[in-house]
Amino acid sequence: MKVVIADRFREDARADLEEDGFHVIYDPDLKDESLAQAIADTGADVLVVRSTRVSGDVLKAGRLGLVIRAGAGYNTIDVKTAKERSIYVSNCPGGNSNAVAELAFGLMIALDRRIPDNVEDLKRGIWNKLGYSNARGLWGSALGLIGVGRVGRAMIPRAQAFGMSVSGWSRSLTPAQASELGIERKATPLEVAASSDVVSLHLALTSDTRRMIDREFFDAMRPGAMLINTARDEVVDEPALARAVKEKGIRAGLDVFTGEPSSGTGTIENELFELEGVIGTHHVGGQTLEAQQAIAEETVRIIREFKRTGVPPNLVG
Secondary structure, eight states: OEEEEOSOOOHHHHHHHHHTTOEEEEOTTOOHHHHHHHHHHHTOSEEEESSSOBOHHHHTSSOOOEEEESSSOOTTBOHHHHHHTTOEEEEOTTTTHHHHHHHHHHHHHHHHTTHHHHHHHHHTTOOOTTTTSOOOOSTTOEEEEEOOSHHHHHHHHHHHHTTOEEEEEOTTOOHHHHHHHTOEEOSSHHHHHHHOSEEEEOOOOOTTTTTOBOHHHHHHSOTTOEEEEOSOGGGBOHHHHHHHHHHHOOEEEESSOTTOOSSSSOOOOOGGGGSTTEEEOOSOTTOSHHHHHHHHHHHHHHHHHHHHHSSOSSBOO
């Protein structure tokens, strides 16, 4: 069985596959036409990707039986075409939950204590202890979760350790589940917005969640509250966010945003980062060594099960 890996992937996991008898073709630079050509030339059975987009043309290029998204989401894969061609699509949910939750709290603290501004002033030789001594602090504040899946649930004990109260909304969250998690269940996203000092987004991208965080949501938020997005950029109406930053003093910490390059390096143009009170990171929420190892191990498991049974675990779509 031939496996094409078209993104960065741990060497030890590749070695495990080769020891199991898989023929591994590893080229993290494959994209678009070159990826389609590689699928056709190698006769690959399995394609493994992370951020690389898998279009219908790629899926039609050869005889793939399985595409694995080595991560939680799968919006970069043309699942509709995969279904039409009887190609399985699997992902690795939960492997990066701890990493994403950690970055979400890093963004919260950075916003509250204005850490990027502190650092920038020090680099310019400016001492402004007076100006940076009025942070609100996280202790005693209210965290609202939009989405209470694996990452959302990883946020809860961390928030409680910071002395924060936690509320949450998701379509599937029941009162009994909320009680078991030790959080307050809200009936709507707007209720979360209105009751939170910090709102953290943990939504998968679907037709229902696209632009869910819109002008009405921002109007419901408390003035000066924080929005943390480590999920998908498309769940936020960015012009509405820009307006809320300017008019309500909403602060935003973004690991995902419109205009991200598809490659590992490049340039961005996003006016949000020109606004005071907006900080960001380079879509690295799930990119810790711990998370990469967990996801690599799960990817290997999926491929092994696919070979053994013909049906992979963690099917999506």
